[in-house]
Amino acid sequence: MNRLIPFPFFKQYNYRFDIPYKFEFDVHPQYEIYYFHSGVCNYVIGDQVYDLQPGDMIIMHGMTRHQPKVDDLREYVRSMISFEPSIIQMFEQQVRSLNPLSPFEKLKNFHIRLNKQSQSEVEDILSRIDCFYGKEDIVCYHRFLTAFYDLLLFIYDKCRSAMEECRSVSSSKEWNVQRIVAYIENRFMDEINLDQMAKELHMSKYYVSKLFRSVTGMTIFDFIIQRRINEARILILLGGPLSVTDVCYQVGFKNPTHFSRRFKEQIGLSPAQFRKKVGS
Incomplete structure (x- = not known):
């Protein structure tokens, strides 16, 4: 039994x-x-x-x-x-x-x-x-x-x-966009060079940019920014010893002011305001 x-x-x-x-x-x-x-x-x-x-x-x-x-x-x-x-x-x-x-x-x-x-x-x-x-x-x-x-x-x-x-979502266009997204996912915290990306994915730089925008409705640059802000949100949400400035540099931004502005555009609060709201 x-x-x-x-x-x-x-x-x-x-x-x-x-x-x-x-x-x-x-x-x-x-x-x-x-x-x-x-x-x-x-x-x-x-x-x-x-x-x-x-x-x-x-x-x-x-x-x-x-x-x-x-x-x-x-x-x-x-x-x-x-x-x-x-x-x-x-x-x-x-x-x-x-x-x-x-x-x-x-x-x-x-x-x-x-x-x-x-x-x-x-x-x-x-x-x-x-x-x-x-x-x-x-x-x-x-x-x-x-x-x-x-x-x-x-x-x-x-x-x-x-x-x-x-x-x-199974066409070759979507498949190639998935390859671009996977490339970005592995490198979004670093400086991403479009020429190098296109070379490694065996596509032209012009085709990479046009394809990504036609399928996703956003530029590769905007997607990278969105991904970095998303990662910053998670780091702040989970708390820990990192300051807002530390988070800024860890996710790939070079300028804290730019980071704060883009964070507020996407999340609706500044990084400091968001940290206070979630109590981390």
Whole structure:
């Protein structure tokens, strides 16, 4: 009977967890489902920061570093399920004709903002999962699997539009832009030379600039600035010993005044104002 308990498929399981703990960046090979019940939370995934509202859901493939940043003075309630993708083998083949893991495979990390009706639905599913989780009873075990599969289908349904958009972005133009973005991602803190970039990507400088703007709607220079400001926001949000000037130079800016101006344009606050707001 013990072999039927679902623990081997779950690395982490917390339902309506409200115990504070020290947050550190986490990386793991399991897929993760995160639901935010209440509190104040900015969730960092890679270079993205999501300002969460109660009722928000995030799915993650696990291999991008992720960490919540919360207000220690407010109760922080969340439900988290970190699971092995191999759990899908527990479902009948007929049921698996639709791959419920597609959102994790195609979208990698995705933020879902739910309306009130959807919040009630997912909270009911999470409650049912918790009711049957870990019970040493064959009927409860199968009811647990059914509830968990229902959660995966709920997520699939909410991600359908986003997955369709991903499917349509497959032309050679988008592929080349992805190569440009990957190049920038590895070097954005340093001085990026457009001639050198074009040479290493085996494209002309003119084509690189025109292609990037036509697909993304912004220049390469503006994209680099946006990426640097995003990294600065994360560094400030997570706190630590770095001063605003240290952050400025670490993310690739050469002039603190320019950094402060561009930060305010993108975030709406100066770096110092943002640090004061998040209390880091």
